[in-house]
Amino acid sequence: MRDRTRRPPVDPQVIGALRMPDNPERPLVALLKRVAVAFGALLAAALIVWIGRDGYVDNNGEGPISFNDALYYATVSLSTTGYGDIVPYTPLARLLTTVVITPLRLLFLIVLVGTTVELLTERSRQSFRxxxxxxxxxxxxxxxxxxxxxxxxxxxxxxDGTEPERIVVVDTDRAQLDAASALGLVTVTGNATRSSVLRIAGVHQASAVIVATNRDDTAVLVTLTAKELSPKTRIVVAVRESENVHLLRQSGADSVIVSAETAGRLLGVATRTPSVVEVVEDLLTPDAGFAISEREVEASEVGGSPRHLADIVLGVVRGEQLYRVDASKVDALERGDRLLYVRKATPPDED
Incomplete structure (x- = not known):
């Protein structure tokens, strides 16, 4: 019988393209901290030897132990080189070497070896994650x-409360991907018009795909590729020109947003009624003020009119069809209906 608990190895191509969110601490900062710990152990050992210099002897016969000699002894001792030219000869000095210098030697080696091992195993760690x-x-x-x-x-x-690890960003710009990774997002490096890149991003298991490319023709190709890989996944696309909307619809896009025309309409409205634009921006911003949300009809609301609810209802989704709140077909709510309504947004710092 096949062992289902065993996971197949990750393709090296996937490791190169897919990157899990980096740790909050930057690699350079982590390396500098380890170097500081190593030098701290070295300096501590040198100070201990220099303070107890009367218990050490220089076999080269160059007189009393200086601080430079102590630093030299600490260096060769912690690095386990041990030339034997400077050695402890009194019982107290040997006790200090056993009790203090040896643990410092171990700390020094752990820091250096640990850094090397971590660098060597980074690829394996990424593969596991x-x-x-x-x-x-x-x-x-x-x-x-x-x-x-x-x-x-x-x-x-x-x-809206989506966990960062449940968002995958696909782009070819490393700077943009670094910015996304800093937010805790999973990133994939590659051209999204290629099916292999979308497979790495898990499009076939995704609930939604947002296509926000800079070119409309690229958006069409991405939509076609994503729809072929996952026909049931919802695809939302932003385009610049309205003349390309039908191409996106034919390619399989479920929703198409014309960014240039939408911005132009808001600019026109702002010249006459700027307060309307502020309200629209407030509704589109989920962090504070008011926001548009969706919920299922409660059992107590079935049979009633959406216009008579406590919430400000804008529309009713029945099946796959959206109706305005004043449409006669949704005068009486049914089980399974979903309401588009205005809710009070909760700022991030509030419970």
Missing amino acids: IQRWRSRVRDHTVVIGYGTKGRAAVETLLG
Whole structure:
């Protein structure tokens, strides 16, 4: 019988493209800390030898032990070189060497060897983390492109309570991926028009794909590739020109947002009624003020009108169809309906 508990090894191509979130501490800072610990152990050993210099003898016969001699002895002792030119000869000095110098020697070696081993095993550690993540992740969100649109989409997801590890960012720009990784997001390096890259991002197991590329033609290719890999995954696309909306619809996009025209409409509205723009921005920002959300109809609300609820309802989703709140087909709510309503947003610092 096949052992289902064993996990297949991670493809080296996956390790090179997929990167788990980095630790909060930067690698250079961690290395400098270890170097400081090593030098601290070395200096402590030198001070101990110099304070007890009367118990040490220089076999070269160059007189009393100086601080430079003590530092030299600490260096060759902690590095286990041990030339034997400076040695402890009194019982107290030998006791200090046994009780103090030896633990410092071990600390020194652990720091140096530990740093080397960590560098050598980093690839194996990444492989294990990637393997564990891929075995657990389901219904995550894949964001294609981490420019202005992609970053805003991620901020909205995080503001709605999505865990960072459930967001995968795909991009070719290393600087953008580093910024995403700093937020705790999983990143994939590669061209999202390639099916192999989208497989690494787990598109076939994702609940949604956000396509926020800088070019409309790239968005079409990404949508086609993602739809082929996962026909049931919801795909949301941002395009610059409205003339390309039908191409995205035909490619399999579930929702298409025309970024240029939407921004243009808001600019036009702002010249006449700027307060309206402020309200729209407030509704689109989940961190504070008010936000648009979705919930299921409660049992006590079935049969009632969405216009008479305590919440401010904007629309009703029945099946796959969205109806405005004043549509006659949703005058009476049914089980399974979902309400689009205005809720009070909770700031991040509040419970």
